Amino acid sequence: MIQHRSHTYGVIGEFEKPEQLVHAAAKIREEGYRFYECYTPFPLEGLPEAMGMRRNMVPLITLIGGLTGGLGGFGFQYWVNVISYPLNIAGRPLNSWPAFIPVTFEMTILFAALSAVLGMLALNGLPQPHHPIFNAHRFTHASADRFFVCIQARDKKFHLEATARFLQGLAAHHVSEVHDD
Amino acid sequence: MSAGDPPINSPEIRRLTPVLGPGHTYGSVTDKISAIVLTRKTSLGWYIGFVLAFSVFGVLNIAIGWLITKGVGIWGINIPIGWGFAIVNFVWWIGIGHAGTLISAILFLLNQKWRTSINRFAEAMTLFAVACAGIFPLIHTGRPWYAFWMFPYPSVMGIWPQFRSPLIWDVFAVSTYGTVSLLFWFVGLIPDLATLRDRSTTKPKQIIYGMLALGWRGSARHWHRYQSAYLLLAGLATPLVLSVHTVVSFDFSVAIVPGWHTTIFPPYFVAGAIYSGFAMVITIAIPLRKAYGLEDFITMRHLDNMAKVMLATGLIVAYGYFFEFFMSLYSGNKFDVFLVQQRLHGPYAPFYYALILCNILIPQLLWFESMRNNVIVLFLMSIVVNVGMWLERFVIIVISLTRDFMPSAWGRYSPTIWDWATFIGTMGMFVMLIFLFVRVLPAISIAEMRELVAETSEEHK
Numbered sequence: 104m105i106q107h108r109s110h111t112y113g114v115i116g117e118f119e120k121p122e123q124l125v126h127a128a129a130k131i132r133e134e135g136y137r138f139y140e141c142y143t144p145f146p147l148e149g150l151p152e153a154m155g156m157r158r159n160m161v162p163l164i165t166l167i168g169g170l171t172g173g174l175g176g177f178g179f180q181y182w183v184n185v186i187s188y189p190l191n192i193a194g195r196p197l198n199s200w201p202a203f204i205p206v207t208f209e210m211t212i213l214f215a216a217l218s219a220v221l222g223m224l225a226l227n228g229l230p231q232p233h234h235p236i237f238n239a240h241r242f243t244h245a246s247a248d249r250f251f252v253c254i255q256a257r258d259k260k261f262h263l264e265a266t267a268r269f270l271q272g273l274a275a276h277h278v279s280e281v282h283d284d
Numbered sequence: 285m286s287a288g289d290p291p292i293n294s295p296e297i298r299r300l301t302p303v304l305g306p307g308h309t310y311g312s313v314t315d316k317i318s319a320i321v322l323t324r325k326t327s328l329g330w331y332i333g334f335v336l337a338f339s340v341f342g343v344l345n346i347a348i349g350w351l352i353t354k355g356v357g358i359w360g361i362n363i364p365i366g367w368g369f370a371i372v373n374f375v376w377w378i379g380i381g382h383a384g385t386l387i388s389a390i391l392f393l394l395n396q397k398w399r400t401s402i403n404r405f406a407e408a409m410t411l412f413a414v415a416c417a418g419i420f421p422l423i424h425t426g427r428p429w430y431a432f433w434m435f436p437y438p439s440v441m442g443i444w445p446q447f448r449s450p451l452i453w454d455v456f457a458v459s460t461y462g463t464v465s466l467l468f469w470f471v472g473l474i475p476d477l478a479t480l481r482d483r484s485t486t487k488p489k490q491i492i493y494g495m496l497a498l499g500w501r502g503s504a505r506h507w508h509r510y511q512s513a514y515l516l517l518a519g520l521a522t523p524l525v526l527s528v529h530t531v532v533s534f535d536f537s538v539a540i541v542p543g544w545h546t547t548i549f550p551p552y553f554v555a556g557a558i559y560s561g562f563a564m565v566i567t568i569a570i571p572l573r574k575a576y577g578l579e580d581f582i583t584m585r586h587l588d589n590m591a592k593v594m595l596a597t598g599l600i601v602a603y604g605y606f607f608e609f610f611m612s613l614y615s616g617n618k619f620d621v622f623l624v625q626q627r628l629h630g631p632y633a634p635f636y637y638a639l640i641l642c643n644i645l646i647p648q649l650l651w652f653e654s655m656r657n658n659v660i661v662l663f664l665m666s667i668v669v670n671v672g673m674w675l676e677r678f679v680i681i682v683i684s685l686t687r688d689f690m691p692s693a694w695g696r697y698s699p700t701i702w703d704w705a706t707f708i709g710t711m712g713m714f715v716m717l718i719f720l721f722v723r724v725l726p727a728i729s730i731a732e733m734r735e736l737v738a739e740t741s742e743e744h745k
Contacts, residue, residue, distance in 0.1 A: 121738060128504075140503050140504060140505065141503070141504040142501060142502045142503055142504070143502050143504060143507065144310060144314070144475075144479070144502060144731065144734050145310075145475070145507075145731045145732070145734040145735045145738070146504075146507040146508075146510070146511050146735070147504070147507075147738075150504050150507075151504065151508045154504055154505075156504075156505065156508055159508055159509045159512055160509075161509050161512040161513050161516065162512055162516060165513075165516045165520075169520075179436070180447045183436065183444040183445075183447065184444075184447055184448075187444060188442070188443055188444045190446060192446065192448050195448065199448055202447065202448040203447055203448075205450075205453040205456070205457065205527070205531055205534070206447055206452070206453060206456045208523075208527060209453075209456040209457050209460040209524075209527070209531075210456070210460075212460055212464060212520050212521075212523070212524045212527075213460040213463060213464065215516070215520050216463070216464045216467055216468075216516075216517055216520050216521075217463075217467070219512075219513045219516045219517055219520070220467045220470075220471055220513055220517070222513070223471075223509045223510060223512070223513035224498065226509050227503075227505070227506045227509055227510070229498045229499055229500065229506075230495075230498035230499050231498070231499040232494065232495070232499050233499070234499060234501055236501055236503075237501070242482075242501075243482035243483070245482075245501065245502050246475070246478045246479040246481075246482045246483075246500075246502055247310065247311060247314045247479060247482065247483070248309065248310035248311035248314060248734075
């Protein structure tokens with residue numbers, strides 16, 4: 104097994120219940136591992152905290168997107184109606200800002216929503232058709248009814264046998280090595 | 285229910301009626317929902333329904349083809365009634381779309397667990413309804429191949445859209461609504477597409493679902509950002525859904541036509557939109573749960589709650605009708621008073637009375653528990669409300685336009701066969717898309733159902 108070291112992505116373990124995975128994730132962190140990831144069929148409450156995750160960047164990206172859309176939307180209408188193509192509509196001032204609010208609002212929402220989704224996908228590195236974790240032979244259950252944790256080989260503390268034993272000690276089933284090709 | 289159970293109409297029992305049938309596990313909800321798409325044999329009923337809907341969709345194509353050949357003269361519209369069926373149907377369809385976003389966004393923010401099994405197909409319904417709605421203003425322009433003129437782009441003519449016009453606001457509102465609804469729906473689908481990818485047994489399915497799933501692997505870090513994005517989308521879609529029908533109502537209320545120029549229009553249009561949207565969700569949910577045996581997932585509790593939302597929004601709509609009526613009389617404006625008389629006694633009065641019957645009187649039956657728990661009654665009621673909401677838009681548009689300020693500008697409107705063909709054709713398109721959707725994508729969110737399993741199993745501990 105050891106000679107495969109350079110091709111090892113990590114060691115994977117499986118749990119039947121979400122609580123077990125949350126508990127294991129906290130234990131793995133306590134043990135000093137840093138490069139490990141949990142795979143679950145639905146978002147688990149308490150798992151991000153157990154894994155020591157902090158706030159993510161999606162809200163900030165969305166805010167920036169929304170502000171860009173709002174300011175850009177209003178600025179564009181101002182530029183069109185006052186500078187580029189001034190039209191006298193019923194004698195209203197050229198910068199008749201209340202009439203620009205609906206489009207400004209819609210542009211704010213549109214840009215914020217696009218930023219939220221594209222930002223989330225970009226931060227997650229998606230789309231990514233292949234990933235070493237798909238080599239784990241029971242991994243199809245990660246999108247159905249099982250909860251997985253994988254400690255990655257790039258972690259300083261990683262040692263194939265010791266890490267595998269450690270996962271078994273946390274009551275993980277089907278602990279096995281995952282290759283990265 | 286066995287004989288020993290307490291009576292069904294006791295309040296405790298109603299509160300405890302589950303949003304999920306008993307005994308479900310992560311595996312069982314996954315199996316049951318994904319099997320509809322992956323393993324279950326496509327039923328004969330599906331083929332018959334699809335072929336029928338597809339034929340009606342063909343009628344739409346013929347109607348649009350003829351329209352493009354001949355021009356809008358094939359419709360019943362003429363001065364003074366330039367809007368006619370096209371705009372009636374546009375407002376009707378866009379209103380129907382509203383329930384999908386309301387269920388997925390507002391009920392999500394309010395943490396209403398019962399939304400889980402109905403949000404996916406309600407969102408799909410929104411998308412398809414917006415697609416049907418979008419056809420009408422497009423073909424109503426008369427030269428749909430120039431429709432891109434409504435978008436601001438640097439044209440060689442050096443001109444720009446007129447941003448003070450509600451019709452341009454509409455372009456932005458509806459296209460933003462369509463885009464955000466699609467994003468919301470797709471983001472919700474990503475984990476389920478991954479489930480379908482992992483459970484498909486044939487190569488083509490694995491490749492197609494795999495590409496659509498974008499390589500989703502359910503990593504905790506991904507879920508963390510995913511949940512942020514989903515929550516933000518819900519937060520953004522909530523004001524958006526309220527703004528869309530508000531902007532649609534501006535198309536009317538910004539004009540000075542009697543019966544249109546009122547400040548009550550935005551809230552009353554939004555309530556009407558939600559009303560008709562919930563009616564359409566019920567119209568789809570009842571046959572869907574029956575055909576695919578989803579009674580455990582779309583329970584009586586869902587139908588009961590949706591009926592209550594329908595009743596509540598119906599009352600807001602009734603309030604809108606009352607105040608429209610009252611303010612016209614109270615204003616003393618003779619054109620407004622005249623319009624009320626025209627609604628009550630004019631040539632289109634039967635439509636007005638039918639509208640009151642469909643939208644206000646018949647839905648009062650929903651006060652009774654026995655009516656809300658009877659799926660047949662509920663199904664018929666949802667059809668009645670949809671008819672009523674269509675009549676409402678007809679009354680607003682046609683009566684006001686045929687009875688303008690000057691008797692010399694009065695007129696009559698009646699739709700032609702092509703108006704009907706286009707309208708019924710969009711219904712065919714809508715039903716066809718629903719049929720395709722339930723066949724190729726999970727009609728219920730599998731990932732959220734697993735969350736529901738986790739939550740309900742915690743409650744039982």
